[in-house]
Amino acid sequence: MARLQWSDELSVGVDVIDKQHQRIIEYVNKLHDNVHDRAILKDVLEDTIEYTESHFGFEEEMMAEANYPYLRAHKRIHDLFIRRVARYKERFDAGEDIAEELHDTLVRWLVTHIKSEDANYGPALIKKFGATGKKAKKGFWSRLFGD
Ligand SMILES: [Fe+2]
Numbered sequence: 001m002a003r004l005q006w007s008d009e010l011s012v013g014v015d016v017i018d019k020q021h022q023r024i025i026e027y028v029n030k031l032h033d034n035v036h037d038r039a040i041l042k043d044v045l046e047d048t049i050e051y052t053e054s055h056f057g058f059e060e061e062m063m064a065e066a067n068y069p070y071l072r073a074h075k076r077i078h079d080l081f082i083r084r085v086a087r088y089k090e091r092f093d094a095g096e097d098i099a100e101e102l103h104d105t106l107v108r109w110l111v112t113h114i115k116s117e118d119a120n121y122g123p124a125l126i127k128k129f130g131a132t133g134k135k136a137k138k139g140f141w142s143r144l145f146g147d
Contacts, residue, residue, distance in 0.1 A: 001104045003029045010114050013122040016133030017062075020055045021114055027051060028106050035099035045089055048106075053082060059118070062136060066128035068121050077117060081109060 004025050011018050027048040034040040056078040063071040088102045129135040 001032075001100075001107055003032050004107050004110070010111070012114065012118045012125075013131060014125045014129065014133045015131060016136070017059065017118070017125070020058065021110075021118075024048070024052055024055060024110065028103065028110065031099060031103050031106070035103065041092070041099055045092060045102075049082075049085055049089060052085070056082070059121070062125055062129065062133070063121055065136070066121075066124045068124045070120065074117055074121065077113070081113075 006022050006025055010021060012021075027044065030044045031041070031048060034044055056075075060071065060075050060078065063074060068074075084105075085102070088098050088105075091098045092102075125133065
Protein backbone atom coordinates (compact mmCIF):
# COMPACT_ATOMS: atom_id res chain seq x y z
CA MET A 1 0.00 0.00 0.00
CA ALA A 2 1.23 3.49 -0.87
CA ARG A 3 2.22 6.26 1.49
CA LEU A 4 -0.73 8.11 2.91
CA GLN A 5 -1.20 11.67 1.78
CA TRP A 6 -3.07 14.42 3.56
CA SER A 7 -5.87 16.02 1.60
CA ASP A 8 -8.65 18.46 2.48
CA GLU A 9 -11.06 15.53 2.42
CA LEU A 10 -9.51 14.54 5.74
CA SER A 11 -10.11 17.91 7.40
CA VAL A 12 -12.49 17.87 10.37
CA GLY A 13 -12.68 21.68 10.20
CA VAL A 14 -10.61 22.34 13.34
CA ASP A 15 -6.99 23.30 12.67
CA VAL A 16 -5.49 21.90 15.85
CA ILE A 17 -7.00 18.47 15.19
CA ASP A 18 -6.04 18.53 11.50
CA LYS A 19 -2.44 19.26 12.50
CA GLN A 20 -2.43 16.30 14.86
CA HIS A 21 -3.88 14.05 12.17
CA GLN A 22 -1.17 15.26 9.77
CA ARG A 23 1.46 14.35 12.33
CA ILE A 24 -0.03 10.86 12.74
CA ILE A 25 0.09 10.49 8.96
CA GLU A 26 3.81 11.41 9.08
CA TYR A 27 4.37 8.60 11.60
CA VAL A 28 2.42 6.14 9.47
CA ASN A 29 4.54 7.11 6.46
CA LYS A 30 7.70 6.63 8.49
CA LEU A 31 6.44 3.15 9.22
CA HIS A 32 5.86 2.65 5.49
CA ASP A 33 9.40 3.78 4.67
CA ASN A 34 11.07 1.53 7.24
CA VAL A 35 9.14 -1.74 7.10
CA HIS A 36 12.37 -3.70 6.69
CA ASP A 37 14.45 -2.08 9.41
CA ARG A 38 13.53 -3.48 12.83
CA ALA A 39 15.71 -1.07 14.79
CA ILE A 40 14.06 2.00 13.27
CA LEU A 41 10.65 0.31 13.39
CA LYS A 42 10.88 -0.17 17.13
CA ASP A 43 11.16 3.60 17.67
CA VAL A 44 8.61 4.44 15.00
CA LEU A 45 6.09 2.04 16.52
CA GLU A 46 6.60 3.41 20.01
CA ASP A 47 6.33 7.03 18.82
CA THR A 48 3.26 6.31 16.72
CA ILE A 49 1.48 4.56 19.58
CA GLU A 50 2.39 7.22 22.14
CA TYR A 51 1.41 10.14 19.94
CA THR A 52 -1.84 8.51 18.80
CA GLU A 53 -2.86 7.79 22.39
CA SER A 54 -2.22 11.41 23.44
CA HIS A 55 -4.13 12.58 20.39
CA PHE A 56 -7.11 10.40 21.31
CA GLY A 57 -7.00 11.81 24.84
CA PHE A 58 -6.94 15.33 23.42
CA GLU A 59 -9.91 14.67 21.14
CA GLU A 60 -11.83 13.12 24.02
CA GLU A 61 -11.17 16.15 26.25
CA MET A 62 -12.35 18.52 23.53
CA MET A 63 -15.45 16.42 22.89
CA ALA A 64 -16.19 16.40 26.63
CA GLU A 65 -15.74 20.20 26.89
CA ALA A 66 -18.04 20.66 23.91
CA ASN A 67 -20.65 18.32 25.45
CA TYR A 68 -20.50 16.18 22.34
CA PRO A 69 -23.27 13.59 22.80
CA TYR A 70 -21.42 10.67 21.20
CA LEU A 71 -18.23 10.93 23.24
CA ARG A 72 -18.71 7.54 24.94
CA ALA A 73 -19.16 5.69 21.68
CA HIS A 74 -16.20 7.53 20.17
CA LYS A 75 -14.00 6.74 23.15
CA ARG A 76 -14.95 3.06 22.88
CA ILE A 77 -13.75 3.06 19.26
CA HIS A 78 -10.46 4.68 20.34
CA ASP A 79 -9.98 2.14 23.14
CA LEU A 80 -10.62 -0.82 20.84
CA PHE A 81 -8.15 0.56 18.34
CA ILE A 82 -5.49 1.09 21.03
CA ARG A 83 -5.89 -2.57 22.05
CA ARG A 84 -5.69 -3.70 18.44
CA VAL A 85 -2.45 -1.79 17.87
CA ALA A 86 -1.05 -3.05 21.20
CA ARG A 87 -1.50 -6.62 19.92
CA TYR A 88 0.54 -5.75 16.84
CA LYS A 89 3.23 -4.29 19.08
CA GLU A 90 3.30 -7.52 21.13
CA ARG A 91 3.73 -9.56 17.96
CA PHE A 92 6.51 -7.22 16.82
CA ASP A 93 8.25 -7.56 20.19
CA ALA A 94 7.97 -11.34 19.87
CA GLY A 95 9.97 -11.11 16.64
CA GLU A 96 7.18 -11.25 14.06
CA ASP A 97 7.31 -9.18 10.90
CA ILE A 98 4.07 -7.23 11.22
CA ALA A 99 5.08 -3.84 9.78
CA GLU A 100 3.37 -4.05 6.42
CA GLU A 101 0.18 -5.52 7.82
CA LEU A 102 0.12 -2.89 10.57
CA HIS A 103 0.79 -0.10 8.08
CA ASP A 104 -2.12 -1.14 5.89
CA THR A 105 -4.39 -1.50 8.91
CA LEU A 106 -3.44 1.96 10.16
CA VAL A 107 -4.02 3.59 6.78
CA ARG A 108 -7.44 2.00 6.36
CA TRP A 109 -8.51 2.63 9.95
CA LEU A 110 -7.31 6.23 10.08
CA VAL A 111 -8.86 7.32 6.82
CA THR A 112 -12.20 5.74 7.72
CA HIS A 113 -12.14 7.02 11.29
CA ILE A 114 -11.17 10.59 10.39
CA LYS A 115 -13.74 10.81 7.60
CA SER A 116 -16.59 9.41 9.66
CA GLU A 117 -16.34 9.53 13.47
CA ASP A 118 -13.97 12.50 13.63
CA ALA A 119 -15.80 14.44 10.93
CA ASN A 120 -18.98 13.97 12.98
CA TYR A 121 -17.65 15.86 16.00
CA GLY A 122 -16.30 18.70 13.79
CA PRO A 123 -19.34 20.98 13.97
CA ALA A 124 -19.68 20.60 17.78
CA LEU A 125 -16.01 21.49 18.28
CA ILE A 126 -16.14 24.43 15.88
CA LYS A 127 -19.19 25.77 17.71
CA LYS A 128 -17.41 25.53 21.06
CA PHE A 129 -13.78 26.37 20.18
CA GLY A 130 -13.82 27.97 16.73
CA ALA A 131 -12.21 26.60 13.59
CA THR A 132 -8.68 26.94 14.96
CA GLY A 133 -9.50 25.27 18.27
CA LYS A 134 -7.59 28.04 20.01
CA LYS A 135 -10.43 28.81 22.39
CA ALA A 136 -9.68 25.48 24.06
CA LYS A 137 -8.28 25.60 27.59
CA LYS A 138 -4.57 26.14 27.73
CA GLY A 139 -3.98 22.80 29.43
CA PHE A 140 -5.29 21.06 26.35
CA TRP A 141 -2.46 22.47 24.29
CA SER A 142 0.51 22.10 26.53
CA ARG A 143 0.57 18.31 26.42
CA LEU A 144 0.87 18.08 22.68
CA PHE A 145 2.31 21.41 21.62
CA GLY A 146 3.88 23.04 24.64
CA ASP A 147 2.11 26.33 24.00
FE1 LIG B 1 -11.14 10.01 16.90
